[in-house]
Amino acid sequence: MKALNNNRRFIEETFPVKEVSLESAREKNIRHGHISTLHIWWARRPLASSRTTNYAALIPAPDNIDDWNKKRQFIIEFSKWENSLNPSLIERAREDILKANGGKPPKVLDPFGGGGAIPLEALRLGCETYSNDLNPVAVLIQKCTLEYPQKYGKLKENKEDWSMLSDNSLKNPLLEDVKKWGNWVLDEAKKEIGKFYPDEMDGSIPVGYIWARTIPCQNPSCGAEIPLMRQYWLAKKDKKKVALLPYVESRKVQFKIVGDGYEKRSVGFDPKNGTISRAVATCPICGSVVDAKTTRKLFQEGKAGQRMVAMVLHKPGKSGKIYRIATDMDIQIF
Ligand SMILES: [Zn+2]
Numbered sequence: 001m002k003a004l005n006n007n008r009r010f011i012e013e014t015f016p017v018k019e020v021s022l023e024s025a026r027e028k029n030i031r032h033g034h035i036s037t038l039h040i041w042w043a044r045r046p047l048a049s050s051r052t053t054n055y056a057a058l059i060p061a062p063d064n065i066d067d068w069n070k071k072r073q074f075i076i077e078f079s080k081w082e083n084s085l086n087p088s089l090i091e092r093a094r095e096d097i098l099k100a101n102g103g104k105p106p107k108v109l110d111p112f113g114g115g116g117a118i119p120l121e122a123l124r125l126g127c128e129t130y131s132n133d134l135n136p137v138a139v140l141i142q143k144c145t146l147e148y149p150q151k152y153g154k155l156k157e158n159k160e161d162w163s164m165l166s167d168n169s170l171k172n173p174l175l176e177d178v179k180k181w182g183n184w185v186l187d188e189a190k191k192e193i194g195k196f197y198p199d200e201m202d203g204s205i206p207v208g209y210i211w212a213r214t215i216p217c218q219n220p221s222c223g224a225e226i227p228l229m230r231q232y233w234l235a236k237k238d239k240k241k242v243a244l245l246p247y248v249e250s251r252k253v254q255f256k257i258v259g260d261g262y263e264k265r266s267v268g269f270d271p272k273n274g275t276i277s278r279a280v281a282t283c284p285i286c287g288s289v290v291d292a293k294t295t296r297k298l299f300q301e302g303k304a305g306q307r308m309v310a311m312v313l314h315k316p317g318k319s320g321k322i323y324r325i326a327t328d329m330d331i332q333i334f
Pocket of ligand 1: 217218219222223224283284285286287288
């Protein structure tokens with residue numbers, strides 16, 4: 001084996017870009033146990049590519065074609081999410097890196113670590129890892145990803161350290177604290193803003209309001225309020241399609257909820273087409289058109305309004321959302 005200092009690294013010779021890219025893309029759909037669920041970070045690097053590029057940058061270039069093929073194959077296996085906690089693969093990678101670095105863990109510095117994927121993977125590979133960022137949010141994410149789990153996340157017997165537990169079983173103090181303080185935040189938030197989210201008769205809780213901006217129809221003989229909606233879909237999944245159906249009642253645009261689990265959606269109604277497209281609005285009552293210039297002018301002159309159209313609800317213990325048309329009561333509470 002050649003000395004690493006004078007020679008090229010593996011990644012400078014070859015890297016299974018295609019295979020690792022596929023694994024990296026696949027990782028986007030993984031929620032459970034992935035650091036991306038801790039806090040949002042834009043420009044987050046996939047763990048698959050972070051782990052394998054770290055590795056390939058820390059081992060020497062292959063000596064021969066056999067070594068080339070074997071290491072490439074290892075990198076492909078090692079990039080898989082299912083293998084991110086595989087002890088034998090991790091051990092092998094660590095050994096390769098130690099061997100390439102004279103038996104000492106190499107120092108890895110990520111000066112702009114962001115969401116922490118690269119330093120996390122460097123730690124997994126047994127490196128002496130340093131990470132930094134200018135953005136305090138990134139620093140906090142990194143502390144919670146790289147530091148606190150190691151510092152506070154080890155199982156220990158319940159002593160006086162955390163009082164909420166009464167038994168003496170082995171517990172993860174970090175986990176218990178996150179649960180405790182997470183519930184505390186929830187309780188405090190309920191006290192403060194709970195009144196805006198009253199329970200429904202069936203026990204479901206409001207989780208969202210759907211509003212529409214409005215403009216008055218410019219046809220002098222109409223003058224109706226036009227709710228501006230690009231489209232009428234509320235849910236557009238393969239298994240669940242729900243939409244708002246506009247209809248006219250006493251010269252006012254009203255809505256009904258139609259679709260799976262609600263009144264049947266008629267074939268002729270395509271929720272794709274709303275009342276507005278590129279600032280051109282169409283009155284659902286008289287059919288007259290408000291051009292883009294006039295629409296903008298109405299907004300600028302403060303002649304536009306807004307209207308609460310529907311409520312989005314969630315029933316605890318059930319999956320999915322429930323929709324209903326907003327009532328005067330909802331508007332009052334709001
Ligand atoms: Zn009109």
